[in-house]
Amino acid sequence: MRKYFFTLILALSAAVSCVTRFPAEVAKADEPAVLSPDYTDVVVPFNISPLDFAIVNPGDRLITRITGAKGGEIVIKGREVKIGLKEWKSLLDDNKGADLKVEIAANRDGKWVALNEFSISVAEDPIDPYLVYRLLAPSYEFYTAFSIRERDLTTGKDREIYNNRMHYNPKEQQCMNCHQFQNGRTENWQMHVRQVLGGTLIVTGDESRKVNLKTDQTISAGVYPAWHPSERLIAYSVNKTRQFFHAKNIHKLEVQDPASDLIMYDIDKNEVSLVANDSLAFETFPTWSPDGKYLYYSSARQPEIATLPSDSIAICFDKIWYDIVRRSFDPGAREFGDEELVFDAKSLNLSAMEARISPDGRYLLFSLGEYGTFHIWHRGSDLWVKDLETGESWPLTDANSDDADSFHNWSSNGRWIVFTTRRDDGLFTRTYFSYFDRDGKAHKAFMLPQRSLSGKYDRVYSYNVPEFTVEPVRQSVRDLSKMISQPVMKASFSGN
């Protein structure tokens, strides 16, 4: 018995001695903590998965202590701060609406020094639990392997929804893009499949169809989609898209639409109708207001350019500036009103793209760049909002960076913005979130929690088309593979 007793005491002593303690005596270093990713002084949702980070500052040994203003503490040693899901959740739950204080002690030459402490504010507003995104290496014209994936933002779990090797063909690849969900729910959603087994896959509940939206009367199949919030209607832009490559320009690549219009697809009738096809304007990137009564989109009305031959339009790539406009929509009559200017970017010699209306209908979120449509390749692109009640517009300064910030979306409660940015290295697009408070201010953005701190996991990939959803996608890779294998339906054209 005595033998067991001493064994127990020894084991307990060992366990106690292994508990990480933050050093009691630490000298101030007056040195900011440099983290990768940078989570200093950010606002995070209380339901976010652990924000693991690596400490870049030098130190033979490092200890991090995260203390909640309303209680709770996590202490972790090492350069890589990997936080357990349970203790992180508990800490955030206890500190909704309060700050977490983060202290880092570095042991240098046997002495402990404290880096400047920083805080992480825990917002009471939750973020939508899922993010669906496309993962691929920076791509131009060619590709082989990429996937659409879903991240559970509350646990960090990541799964593949579909990958383009499901229908592998060595001579012709398969591309998929523009996944979009109706109101952030996964019952009704769509994505495009190009080349092998091409078509637009439209999932409505348990049913699916693959449609060819190209008609003789429209210039292309559907491109950028916008599900109507309540009707079985999807607005699309139709674009003649081309890419060209700069020989020396830092932007490297231009994606340009020498022609573009808007159409609407009626799912029940399998019918396409025109929304906007002004031959003197380029219309693209449609989006609905949350009440479904307005269709917003970007439009460049530049007759002097629109009437040029296609190759000449390409040369004018940096002289095409898109405004944001809207048309009223009567869902009953399926009729659109006249075009109204919402944000005049052209007068600033700038181009406004990807209009997104906040769920409460008050704010218009968009990206503003030097020219053109594809702002992820434009380093000057920033996120802006316009208050549709006051008419005032401003850049989201705290969320923006010196590099491209674009392709953004609102969470379902309107308190979180997700967007893509090239701020980290100028090439690989990463997903960031920013808290948008009730005063219309966007806070410092933070990176999607990382699955690996070594950087080796996804270092040569770009995350794009991030879409919030409130529930997981209901299909598996195989389900989608079968859906994509179905014969394509040809949509008809309605002149009305």
Added chain:
Amino acid sequence: MILRTNKSGWIWRALVYAGMALILIPKLPVIRKLFALSLWPDMTFYLNVGFQPGFVLPVTGSVLTQIGGIPVIGIILVLLSMAVLTLVTRKLSGDGVHSMLPAVFVFLFITGFDYSLYTFRSQGLLFSQTLGLLFSALIVWGWTAVADRKWNFLYPLAAVLAGYPLIGAYAVLAAVGIFLLCVSEKRWVSAFTALACAGLIPLFYTHLVFTHIDTAYTFVAGLPYMDFVDNHKRFLPLGLAALSLIVLPLFKGRLRSGWPGLVTSVLAAAVLVACFLLFSFRDRNFHIELAMWHAVERNDWDKVLSLAVKSDKPTRVIVMYRNIALMYKGQLCDRMFTFPNETIDIDTPAQISQTEVCGMTVFFHNGLINYSARWAWEMSMMFQRTLERYKYLAKVALFTGKENPALVEKYLDIIDENMYQRGWVKKYRSYLNNPESLNSDPEYKMFTALDRFEEIKYMSSAVVENTILNHYLLQENPEGVMLDQSLAAAMTAKDTDMFWYFYDILLRSGRPVPRHVGEAAILFAYLDRNQAEIDSVARDLGGPNSPTVSRFVRFSSEASAFTPGGDTSSFKKRYGDTYWYYAYFVKSLTTN
């Protein structure tokens, strides 16, 4: 005299391995390129491709390829892998010449690598299939150890269950091998089990476990089915290697276990040589291009030029590499037409373009570094990420001077994962930390000389030589090396208008007229039938009695007597080192 003794087995094996080594030595450029076209494996690859059945083969194949980065080590590793495969085959099928068959066939598969290597999607192909065969052989060998146990029928079940995720189709091959052995020994239960496992377990895996892959490829997982598109005969040696591996054990004890006598040896050697001639890829230009590429990477311009002359009918890839070397040596317009300059297609039945073969390198050395980076990414996305492609991405990101240093660091970190690249990475990291030092880099110096052009607002870069010619032809007021390139482009494209434009700039600059430029000027003036122009050019070239003008007079009188369709060999002999020969007799330049 080779006798049927144990000793003769060693002699035979030694001869075969010596033969393999001899074959591999001229293949050094191929091994170097395979090393450059591989990468130390990391999780990045699996993030998008996912864990596929047979994933161990590309991973171990990549590791061995990366270790074999020094070609001598590469050759030793290849020979070692053949030796180990032969050793295991001997255990299965008995000692004898036949035990070398799988290794010889898989060796022939490797020596058959052709232009397809630029478009390999499979990783580590230099070793992966040998390893697959080796694992198969080990599984079958394992069966021979348990064949007499009561529970022997569980062995194929366990082997395929554990083996399929790791080695893919090679686990199926092993099960088929076990099946054949069981049938030959009338072990019907085990035979049935092996066959059922071979047929069903892969389906179980691809339908229930590996749900992210296309089930159409269930039984070829781990094989290079994504490679050699339109070039399927390259698979034949691999098929024969697999077939021999599972058939040979059936004849254990029935084949003569000793080694053949003299006559049989001669016959076997003849068969081996015939197989080598049949299956290996020996295109001279292919090997010269690879050797030139290696010299270009080392900036060894004399070596590039000495390799160029080894091809009497060079491809445009060779011509482009050669012109890069001449540019660096400042001799482009003096020597470019002293080499053959015709349009010879690359020898491949597959749809592989010149841009895929050399676009990244050629764009880089012509100052079009955005296009170089573009093709590095295009090739990475279409095929695979490789050491070579990351090196160009790192250099381009560094040279632009406008990129985020984090991007350069990222590329350097990836390259640094290979043990042989530490020096390279150190050099470029020093440039990153001390940008001033970059000015002493010869490639950077050339880049800054070639970067003096206005942005081209719209141009395709899909066809490398066409893009480069257009780029130089579009220049306004080029100077220095850009002017040389523009003159060279005008001569190559036989664009007289642009030639005269650049020629005037050359004369205004006061620089001496390079040899080929003088030849082109006198020719174009002659073709214009403008005596004043002829006189003017003759003055530029040192007067009517200058060597160039005198030689042209002879050429023009002979050329005027030439009948179209006649024999051009005498012209080639006398004027093959002039622009006139190119202008008159080299027709229809094909840039892709």
